[in-house]
Amino acid sequence: MPDRKTADLPGHWLFARLGKRVLRPGGLGLTHRMLADAQLAGADVVELAPGMGRTAKEILECSPATYTGVEADENAAGVVRSVVGAKGRVVTGGASETGLDADSADVVIGEAMLTMQTNAHKADIMREAFRVLRPGGRYAIHEMVLQPHDVPEAVKDEVRTALARSIKVNARPLTAEEWSELLTEAGFTVEKISYAPMALLEPHRLIADEGLFGALRFVFNVLRDSDARARVLNMRATFRRHRKNMGAIEVIASKPA
Numbered sequence: 001m002p003d004r005k006t007a008d009l010p011g012h013w014l015f016a017r018l019g020k021r022v023l024r025p026g027g028l029g030l031t032h033r034m035l036a037d038a039q040l041a042g043a044d045v046v047e048l049a050p051g052m053g054r055t056a057k058e059i060l061e062c063s064p065a066t067y068t069g070v071e072a073d074e075n076a077a078g079v080v081r082s083v084v085g086a087k088g089r090v091v092t093g094g095a096s097e098t099g100l101d102a103d104s105a106d107v108v109i110g111e112a113m114l115t116m117q118t119n120a121h122k123a124d125i126m127r128e129a130f131r132v133l134r135p136g137g138r139y140a141i142h143e144m145v146l147q148p149h150d151v152p153e154a155v156k157d158e159v160r161t162a163l164a165r166s167i168k169v170n171a172r173p174l175t176a177e178e179w180s181e182l183l184t185e186a187g188f189t190v191e192k193i194s195y196a197p198m199a200l201l202e203p204h205r206l207i208a209d210e211g212l213f214g215a216l217r218f219v220f221n222v223l224r225d226s227d228a229r230a231r232v233l234n235m236r237a238t239f240r241r242h243r244k245n246m247g248a249i250e251v252i253a254s255k256p257a
């Protein structure tokens with residue numbers, strides 16, 4: 001992970017440093033739903049931005065034909081390589097230029113990696129997923145969503161600014177309609193949308209995502225580091241303050257056959 005001061009570290013790297021493995025807004029629950037909807041058995045699967053490899057592990061348990069991870073961060077790519085071992089490969093690179101062959105995958109999966117991009121770059125990544133997929137293939141995403149669908153622009157800006165300040169990542173979540181529109185513009189047909197609360201730092205979700213032991217280890221690591229504690233409490237307060245307007249979304253979109 002990049003060696004940066006705790007105060008400036010992007011939220012996901014701070015969590016990773018504190019031993020948190022699940023770094024996505026809807027938690028493992030929404031991941032499981034998404035993986036079931038994506039139909040992975042026997043499929044050639046590409047995962048964009050696998051992070052700490054937590055979903056990679058779950059994907060491999062679904063018996064895909066092949067697994068390929070594309071991760072921008074060299075250290076994270078190394079962690080994912082050690083998780084997948086001989087059962088897959090991990091390339092280091094950007095999700096908008098994967099270097100993978102066109103029409104070579106049945107499923108492309110990306111979690112908690114589009115929200116942090118500009119809208120133009122979100123579209124670039126979606127177009128790359130479209131290129132890599134075979135006709136009839138499925139693109140599954142799990143991201144942050146702004147709600148309700150008619151949330152005023154001023155509230156959107158307020159949530160985005162609060163998130164960026166707190167997680168130190170330029171988070172630009174979209175409404176469900178905006179996510180669907182971007183996917184449609186990239187050529188996809190939206191097949192399914194599902195939601196979960198954004199509860200990343202709530203005790204019940206920590207235990208569901210990390211297990212009791214993992215949750216306790218995380219809490220212990222947070223308690224013994226005052227800079228990390230300040231950051232984590234600030235993120236939780238931000239998530240709580242804006243919880244009416246923030247959630248997690250799963251979208252399954254298909255490339256027309």
Ligand SMILES: C[S@@+](CC[C@H](N)C(=O)[O-])C[C@H]1O[C@@H](n2cnc3c(N)ncnc32)[C@H](O)[C@@H]1O
Pocket residue numbers: 012021022023024048049050051052054055070071072073076093094095096110111112113
């Ligand atoms: C918030 S973490 C999510 C990790 C994992 N998908 C999960 O849900 O637990 C974001 C990850 O996206 C990676 N990432 C961000 N932008 C990327 C890009 N353009 N191409 C590939 N990986 C990217 C980061 O290196 C990091 O591992």
